[in-house]
Amino acid sequence: MDYIIKAQGLTFSYDDDGNGSKTVENLDFTIERGSFTAIIGHNGSGKSTIAKLMCGVLEPTSGEIFINSKGAGRTLRVSDDNDIFDVRKTVGMVFQNPDNQLVATVVEEDVAFAPENMGVPSNEIRQKVDDALRAVGLYEYRLHDTHKLSGGQKQRVAIAGILAMSPECVIFDESTAMLDPRGRDDVMRIICEMRNKYGITVILITHYMNEAALADRVMVAEAGKIILDGTPKDVFLQKELLKSCGLEVPQATELASRLHAAGISDIPQNVLDTEEAAQIIAALIAKNTK
């Protein structure tokens, strides 16, 4: 497997002496290049800490994270000070609060911030910024004030800012939590496009189970460990385990699994989205009427 991120014995504690409770404890995992992974878990399960460790915002108490960077042409160690700039060029991060991550007052200047800092020649910056803004559908807004945009638009500017760095992997830390339904849809569509069109590896931390259902792989964090790891279909079969961790399954899955349990065996338990659920139910009604 061509991996992009590999964690080995990853451990993190917010206590300085390292003897206190571990927020992340002895994790081993790899993220495949070009994949879309969702990490779910309740508040305090350690999922955001894992995300921050992967891009070097936090440094592990023990253990290592390796980034297999094509741009740098070698494997980087996140905890190595000599590698950290390459790590940040390879792995970008979009945070939860849209107001916390815009630095400029004009949309295109904000998007140009990272490539400028990276010393990209100015004609190339122009191209990168325009491409990034087109990718998130905000090219028309390039000269607008950033603070007058809606939350969803601000998140898209933040995403464009990262795309302008041509990252290989982008981590979204609950980036849709503060958005309205339209903003959430827009951001999720762009996330899927980044993976499908540009081959960027996507890691999505979320509380919304229907967003996690869009991923190739779902990891469930609980008390600093990964307790479930698999395709959404497999993970959302474990309804009871998820509930015991303070999580739930998407409503479509919940409905299907309850109908299945009530003896409608033609409906699988692990339906993922509304479209699939509707299709199966409609087909069953059609079969019945004939």
Add this chain to the structure above:
Amino acid sequence: MIEFSDVSYVYGKHTPFERVAVNNISFKIEDGLVTGIIGHTGSGKSTVAQMMNALIAPTSGKVLLNGADINSSRTESYKTRFKVGLVFQYPEYQLFEETVEKDIAYGPSNMGLDDNGIKERVEMAAEFVGLSKQVLKSSPFELSGGQKRRVAIAGVIAMQPEVLVLDEPAAGLDPRGRSEILGRLTKYRKTSGTSLVLISHSMEDVAEYSDRIIAMNDGRILCSGTPAQVFSHHEELKNSGLALPQITNIMLKVKEKCEKQGINTDFLDSSVFTVEDAYNALLPILRTSDGKGDSYVK
């Protein structure tokens, strides 16, 4: 009861940035009910919330609380702020005291209650939101995000308002945290008789917990009524950037797919919006489909 009568609010009036946030709306918040307000960003719902406790006064029209104009005088507005409690989005950022207890006590102590009265209010409010006595003595800044949120809500509950207005009370919480906070609020409503106004982007939450829903678009009321009535306006809601609850979506798609195959779907109730209702609506229909229909007893 709160009543909005021909209320408008204009930001930056007489400036080049003039913008009508609320455009001549009238509605009532009925006593003892949970009223959900939905609308996309910029639809005017937060402006409406701020007018409910006289934080801002309408540019034109009147906001009445139990028949009295809350903006008629400064005293009236001041009194209103104790009767209508407002919990902002991400209220945990507003905690400021040394201990949880003191933070919750801030509101009631401004009401001029004596020490015993304040203590009683604090304990009552802490119990409603599920904070233990032990937590009361700790600093609010040592708590988890979910606990902080509860402290902030307790601070408003401690004033025992007649109406509690909450802007996105569950945003950013995990599923268990969401249902716990919303469950506790509805329980509080039942025991105290306080009316709740719930502003949210989550159609599922609004559908599940509200008795009445007001949907806003462009500063106007798009539709209002019971959840079933509001969510039957599928097209209008979608066109104004709002989603339907996932379950309503499933039912609509089932109907559409069946009708494409020429199946009459009048028997299918598409106005359901919770998993429970959809399950109850679908089970008898699907049971008959595998020949077990006769054995199904309702």
